[in-house]
Amino acid sequence: MSGIMGGEDGLGVFSEVGPLKKVLLHRPGKEMETLTPEVLENLLFEDIPWLKKLQIEHDGFADALRGAGCRVFYYTDLLKEVLEDSGVATVAADHLVSTGRIPQSRLKEEIRELLVSMNAGNLADVMICGLRKDAVPHSDDEKRLSWWIQEDFPFYINPLPNLYFTRDPGAMIGHGLALSAMQTGARNRETFLLDLIRRFHPMFASIGNKLWYSPDMGDSLEGGDVMVLSDTAVAVGASVRSGSDAIETLARRLFEGDSGIREVLVIRIPAARAYMHLDTVFTMVDRDSFTLFPGVADDIRVFRLTPSLSSGSGKAGDGVKGSSIRIREAESLEKGLAGVLGRPVRILKSGGKDRGAAAREQWNDSANTLAVKPGTVITYNRNTASNEALEKAGIDVLEIEGSELVRGRGGPRCMSMPILRGY
Numbered sequence: 001m002s003g004i005m006g007g008e009d010g011l012g013v014f015s016e017v018g019p020l021k022k023v024l025l026h027r028p029g030k031e032m033e034t035l036t037p038e039v040l041e042n043l044l045f046e047d048i049p050w051l052k053k054l055q056i057e058h059d060g061f062a063d064a065l066r067g068a069g070c071r072v073f074y075y076t077d078l079l080k081e082v083l084e085d086s087g088v089a090t091v092a093a094d095h096l097v098s099t100g101r102i103p104q105s106r107l108k109e110e111i112r113e114l115l116v117s118m119n120a121g122n123l124a125d126v127m128i129c130g131l132r133k134d135a136v137p138h139s140d141d142e143k144r145l146s147w148w149i150q151e152d153f154p155f156y157i158n159p160l161p162n163l164y165f166t167r168d169p170g171a172m173i174g175h176g177l178a179l180s181a182m183q184t185g186a187r188n189r190e191t192f193l194l195d196l197i198r199r200f201h202p203m204f205a206s207i208g209n210k211l212w213y214s215p216d217m218g219d220s221l222e223g224g225d226v227m228v229l230s231d232t233a234v235a236v237g238a239s240v241r242s243g244s245d246a247i248e249t250l251a252r253r254l255f256e257g258d259s260g261i262r263e264v265l266v267i268r269i270p271a272a273r274a275y276m277h278l279d280t281v282f283t284m285v286d287r288d289s290f291t292l293f294p295g296v297a298d299d300i301r302v303f304r305l306t307p308s309l310s311s312g313s314g315k316a317g318d319g320v321k322g323s324s325i326r327i328r329e330a331e332s333l334e335k336g337l338a339g340v341l342g343r344p345v346r347i348l349k350s351g352g353k354d355r356g357a358a359a360r361e362q363w364n365d366s367a368n369t370l371a372v373k374p375g376t377v378i379t380y381n382r383n384t385a386s387n388e389a390l391e392k393a394g395i396d397v398l399e400i401e402g403s404e405l406v407r408g409r410g411g412p413r414c415m416s417m418p419i420l421r422g423y
Contacts (some may be wrong), residue, residue, distance in 0.1 A: 010206050014231040016284040022420035023065060026075040026166050028054045031129040031159040043161055043186050047407040054404040058164065061378070061400050061415060065291045067400070068372035073203075073419070075163065075193065076124055090116055092127060092285045094163035095192055100131070101156040111136060111156060127193060130159035164189050165410045166417040167279070169194040173234060174259045176210035178250060183220035183241045191215055197247075198411040199200040201343035212253050219246035224277030224414060227284060231423060233340040234261050237278025248305070251325055253387035256306040256335040263340045266307040267333065269296055279413045281367050285395050286375040289346045290337065291386070294355065302336035304328045344359040361386045368411025372398070378412040380405075 011022070032051045035043060051270070062072050084090045093115035102108045114136065115123060133154050162168070169190040171178045179195055181190050195214075213221055224360045225237035234254065236247045249267055254261040267278055275281050281293040308326035330336030337345045349359025350366045365387035369377040379387055381399035390397050400412065 010175075011172065011419045012175045013203065013228050013418050014174060015421055015423050016094075016227050016229055016373045017286060018422040020065070020068065020070045020370075020372045020418055020421050022071045022073065022418070024053040024073050024075065024078075024166050024417040024419055025058075025062060025065075025415065026128075026163045027058050027062070028161075028164045029076070029129065029407060030125070031161050031163065034130060034155070034159040035161055044184060045161060045408060049404040050070045050408040057401045057403070057405045057417070061217050061405070061412065064378055064398050064400050065372065065416070070372060070375070071420075075166065075197075076128065076140075076338055077195065077200050078197045078203070079124040079127060082196060083123050085200065085207075086116075088196065089120065089123055090302075092123060094198060095189075096127065096131075096157050099189065099192075102156050114364075126157060128160050128163060128187070130155045130365075131157035131275070147364050157187065158189075160187070160190055160193075162408065163190055163193075164405075165408065165414040167410075167414045168199075168223045168277070171228075171419065172417070172419055172421075173212055173226070173228055173254065173261065174231070175206065176212050176257070176259060177207050178213040178223070178226060179211055179215065180218065180222045181213070181215040181220045181246065182222060184268055188215075210257070210258060212249045212257065213246065217246070217249050217309060218247070218349070219243035220278060221246035223252060223417065226278045227278065228338075228421075229265065229284065229340060231260050232261045233265065235260065235265040235267055235337075235340075236276070236283075236342050239275065240271040240279055241276050248325060251305045255325070262306065265330075265336050265340050266303040266305060267336075268301040268303070270299050276409070277414075279368055280365065280409075280411075281362065283328055283367055283369045283377075283413055285371055285377050285390065286346070288343055289393065289395065291348045291350050291367050291390065292333070292347045293367045293370060294351070295359055295362065299331075302330040302333050304330055304336060304339060346393070348389060348393050348395075350383075350386040350389065352392075354385055357385035364406050365409070365411030365414070368413045370412035382406070 035045055035048045066071055093112050097108045097112045102111055106213050133156055169180050180191050182191055198207055220243050222241045224241040225239050229235050238244055251264040281296050284290050304390040306326050308324050334347055350363055361383040364382055366383035369379050371377050376396040378398045380402035387397045
C-alpha cells in the first residue's frame, strides 16, 4: 500500500502524522493592513503584525513544507481560478452583498453590480481584503447617511485577517470534509470561501457532497479542534469554539457515512480564549506521541464515542444508518488515546520540566506543532524549551521564524489545512 488512499492525484486525510503531501495555505496580504487599534477586538486580534515581515515568515513556512515533500496550494490562486466562471462570480457577489454591512437595498444592488463587473483577481481580493466604504464611487450628492456615519467600522464588506489560519474553516476527514460553523461572525466568510472552492474547483471534485459537517447543522465547530488520529479514529476538542452538540452531530454522521471512522475521542479543554482550540494545547507528533501544555492537564476530561445500533440488526461498529452513539468517559487522556489507537502512547510536556517556560511558550503556540511525517514536526524557533523537550524525546524539529506570525495567536498547525495526507 502506498500509504495514501486515492493516490497522489486525489485528496484525503487519514492520519495526523502520516506523510503530508498537499496543503492549503493563505499567504497574508492587504487584509492585514486593515487592522487598526479600534477594530482589533472586532476582528479577533490583540496586536497588529508587520505585514512585510509576516509575509517573509509565511514564505519560510511554505518553503519548509515544500522541503518536506509537500505541495502547497494557496486560497488566492484557487479562488481566482473558480471566479473566472461568471456564474461562480455571481454566487460570490450575492453572498458578499447579503452578508455585508450594507443597509439599503438600492446600495446593495449598486455594490453587487460593482462586484460582478470585477475581474476574477479583483473579486478575490474583495472576498479576502474586504470593501471599504470609500472604495465605492459616489459623488457627494449620492453619498448616503451610511457612508458619512462610519459606525467605527469603515467597511461595507469586512476583511478576513484571520484567513492565514487555514486550519479553522474546515477539516478533511478521510475522503470527505467537515466544513466549519465558525463561532464568531468575523470569520463566517472563511467557511464560504472554502465551500466555494470545494464546490467549483476541479481539484476538489472527488469530495463532491461528502460533507461530514456544515454550518447549517447548528452548533459551532472549528477545524482547530479536529484531529484525524488514524483512518478509524478522530479526536475532537470540546472548547470555547466547538460545542458538544456539533461534536455529537459530527460523530453520528461519520459513523453513519462511509468515512471509515469508528471512534471519536472527545477531549474537553478549559473554555478560555487562551486555549481557543484543542491544537493550541495539544498536538500529535508521532504515531505514539503527543505534546501537551501541562497547564491544562488537570482540567481535561476525555470521552470515547462509538456507534451503538438503535435497531436490533447489524453489528455495533459497522457504521450503518440508524445507529446512535455510545458515550464512555476515559480514565485519562493517555488511556483514551491508547484505547482508540490500540497501542501505548507518550504524552510529552511542552516546556519540558520548566512550568514557567511552558506557560510563556504556550502563549507563543509551542504546542501547536505540524507533523510533516511521523516523528518530524514544524515549530516556531522562539519556543526553545519546548523544542528541546521534543528533540530529547526523539522528535525531529524543523524550526521556522514566527515573531510576526504568532501575533495572530496561531502556530504551524493553525496555518495549514492538509488536503492529502497518508497513514
